[in-house]
Every structure is written in structure tokens, then in C-alpha cells.
Amino acid sequence: MQPSLGAKIGEGATAEVYAWAPGRVLKLFRAGTPHHISLHEARMTRAVFAAGGLAPEVFEEVMVEGRAGLVMARLEGPTLMQVTKSKAVSYAQAGVLLAEGLHAVHQAPPPPDVPVLRDYMAGSLRRARGTLSTPVAAGVLALIDRLSPRDGLCHGDPNPGNMILTTEGPRLIDWIAAMRAPAALDLASAHVMLTELAPHMADDPERPRAVNAALQAAYAGLSGTSPAALAASVEPYLPVVRALVLLGGAVPAQDARLRQRLAADFPA
Structure with a gap:
């Protein structure tokens, strides 16, 4: 029963x-x-x-x-967002925890059943046909082709609400957007969510921005990359993430902002 x-x-x-x-x-x-x-x-x-x-x-x-x-x-424990909002952990600590979790994900071999970024984007465009203008849709696919992304495991939606702090260590939930792509894609996802979208919805706009700054800095250290080099690797993937967020329809209140950004990324 x-x-x-x-x-x-x-x-x-x-x-x-x-x-x-x-x-x-x-x-x-x-x-x-x-x-x-x-x-x-x-x-x-x-x-x-x-x-x-x-x-x-x-x-x-x-x-x-x-x-x-x-x-x-059942994963017992609070989310990283909950302990950050309650100030049980500092914004800097939250960024480090998210960076460590993502770095662990990126070190794991990508399972063969997880789609590559190009296929994931093409499938999203088919399912949400008409959501993006033709020039933007074509521009996103052309950008991915130019980037020729490496094949690693990415979570796809790395935000503090998707990390649970269990007694065995942090765990990540909501793997629906998992794909095979470089670490830069996850870092770009965090950047877009925490600096372009979350500040317009959070009770304290500076909280998500501070968490992202700490995340990017901590990840640079974990990966042995300079902050400048890491930022340069993340930058080209920002338009890709904006398109994915809009196609996913998860934050409709932010659609106009995303469309404005994408129009600037891919001018007709």
C-alpha cells in the first residue's frame, strides 16, 4: 500500500x-x-x-x-539559503560552501546518460519553441559551437536553495538541469542567479551578490586559477545561462530583464 x-x-x-x-x-x-x-x-x-x-x-x-x-x-538539514538568511553562516562562508560543493561536482566524471550542453540547449529550444526570437536562438547555438565546451559534469542550477547541509556534508538537490559542460557554465549560472535575478527578489539585495563574490573567489582558489582568468572563462557563458533560465520559465517575474539582456547579447 x-x-x-x-x-x-x-x-x-x-x-x-x-x-x-x-x-x-x-x-x-x-x-x-x-x-x-x-x-x-x-x-x-x-x-x-x-x-x-x-x-x-x-x-x-x-x-x-x-x-x-x-x-x-530524505536529506536532513537546512538549506544553505536558510542558514545564510538567518546569518547562522556568513555570506563569505556560504560562498565557500557552494564553491566547495561545485568543485566536487566538477571533479566527478560525467555520467554518460547526462546530455551535453549543445544537445540540452537544442532540446530546450524545441520544447519552448517561440520563447526566444529567431536571432537570439540562432545566436545562442552559434555561441556554444564557437566555445566548443569541454565535457565535464555540471549541476545546472547551483543556487543556495539547492544545497542541503547534512551531517554527512553538503548535498545538492534538483538535478533536472544537469548537463555535460565546463565548470564555467555552473559558475555563470550562479553569477546570473545571484547578481542579475536574486537581488530583485531578495529581502536583502546585497546577500546574493556577496555570496556570489565569495563563491567565485573561493572557486578560483580551489581550481588554482586567478580570479581574473576565472572571470574571463565565465563571461562567454553568461548569455547561454540567460537563455536557459528564460527557456526554463522558472522566474517569470524576471522575463523582461532576461530578454533585455539577451537582446544586448545577440543584437539583431
Whole structure:
């Protein structure tokens, strides 16, 4: 017999998380969410977990009241965003924790089931046909082709809300945007989310900016790269990330800002 929903633990743009069986949670996708999204997230999370990554274990896929759900291991602990907002950790410490987590992800071999950046972008453009203008869509793909990105594992959405501080160490959730790309893509994702989008939604606009500054500086140290060289490697991927965020539809309140940025990135 299928367990019943327990207390709600959290929620995001596409899903809610509930207590399920002992030691497990149910990530229940919102009504109307295309089923391919839950299937893709299950596949990506399983692939990263099997490769020894920082992802939680996925046990099964279920349907609850017509909604798709993923039963996963329960990760006990606060999110990095929660402890940063409460000032239990400083902004600098939060940036270092996120940098260390991302560096660990980037050191892991990418599972073969995870799509490469070019294919991920092309698929996103097909599913969200018409979201980007033709010049911008063509410009993004041409930019990726010029960059010829290396093949490494990226989380795809590395923000403080997606890191849980467990007693065994930090873990990352929401692997739906996982892809094979250089570390610069994840660092660009963090930059866009924390400096271009989050300040317009946060109670303290300086918090996400400070976390990003600490993250980029700490990652430069971990990777043995100068801050200037790291910033130069991240810069070309910023337009790619802006396009991915807009195609994903996760922050509709920021659509106009993203479109303005992309129009400047890829002038007609």
C-alpha cells in the first residue's frame, strides 16, 4: 500500500516536497507539469548518484492524485539559503560552501546518460519553441559551437536553495538541469542567479551578490586559477545561462530583464 503524504517540507517553482516513508521524501510535481520533466529529473539524479555525486538516491517514481512524484532519500538539514538568511553562516562562508560543493561536482566524471550542453540547449529550444526570437536562438547555438565546451559534469542550477547541509556534508538537490559542460557554465549560472535575478527578489539585495563574490573567489582558489582568468572563462557563458533560465520559465517575474539582456547579447 502506498504511503500517504506527510508534512510539507518545502516547495519550488515546479514541485512540492513532502515527508513520505521513514527516511524518504516525495517530490510531487505540480499539476500540469509535463511528465517528461519528472522522468528527466529522475534519470539525471539517478545517474549522478550512481556515479558517486552529491545527489540524493531516487527509489521510485509514483503518481499521487494524478501528479507525478519522485520518492527520494530524505536529506536532513537546512538549506544553505536558510542558514545564510538567518546569518547562522556568513555570506563569505556560504560562498565557500557552494564553491566547495561545485568543485566536487566538477571533479566527478560525467555520467554518460547526462546530455551535453549543445544537445540540452537544442532540446530546450524545441520544447519552448517561440520563447526566444529567431536571432537570439540562432545566436545562442552559434555561441556554444564557437566555445566548443569541454565535457565535464555540471549541476545546472547551483543556487543556495539547492544545497542541503547534512551531517554527512553538503548535498545538492534538483538535478533536472544537469548537463555535460565546463565548470564555467555552473559558475555563470550562479553569477546570473545571484547578481542579475536574486537581488530583485531578495529581502536583502546585497546577500546574493556577496555570496556570489565569495563563491567565485573561493572557486578560483580551489581550481588554482586567478580570479581574473576565472572571470574571463565565465563571461562567454553568461548569455547561454540567460537563455536557459528564460527557456526554463522558472522566474517569470524576471522575463523582461532576461530578454533585455539577451537582446544586448545577440543584437539583431
